Amino acid sequence: MPMMNRRQTLAAILAGGAVLSGLVSRRAAAEIAERRLTVAKSPTCGCCSAWVDHMRAAGFEVETLDMTSGALAARKARLGLRPELASCHTGEIAGYFVEGHVPAADVARLLETRPEALGLTVPGMPFGSPGMEYGDRRDAFDTLLVMRDGSTAVFASH
Known part of the structure; x- marks a missing residue:
């Protein structure tokens, strides 16, 4: 095997770093894309905006789409969300919906466990859920996991 001089060795090290850097950049890009949340909401809903602020503070990149109540209802139906499970805004992230005042930690766990x-x-x-803060009032609430067959299971209790 031929010996490499210093210049060749340095070039090989730098090339390896560039390859590693490319892998890290792709991984970072995938993680950023996974934390990209699109939220459909009414343009006048204050609690929806407060929930969006909660998600941004937790490190999610959030795009909001203001729409009419009819368009929002159609979006919920397209996602398979039954009316009894609905709230005021609907998010979409990494192939999942996030309906209502779901805590950011629950969304992060969803993305981790898939x-x-x-x-x-x-x-x-519910009062006290993210975006629905109202003084000291806190209602107990559950975050529900909606299965593909429409059934639900408690994902987290708060």
Whole structure:
């Protein structure tokens, strides 16, 4: 095997670093893309905006889409979300829906565990959930995992 001089050795090291850097960059890009959340909401809903702020503070990149109630209802139906599981806004991330005031930690856990499911929901608008803070009032609530067959299971209790 031929010997490499210093210049060749340095070039090989730098080339290896460039390859490693490319892998790291692709991995970082994939992680950023996975934390990209699109939220459909009413343009006048304050609690929706507060939940978006909660998600951004937790490191999610959030794009909001203001739409009419009819368009929002059609979006929920397209995602397989039954009316009794609905709330005021609907997010989509990494192939899942996130309905209502779901805590950011629950969304992060969903992305880590990747269950075979449609998404997460916090039906209604419980006081004390992210975006629904109201003084010291806190209602107990569950984040539900919505399975592909439409059934639900408690994903987290708060």
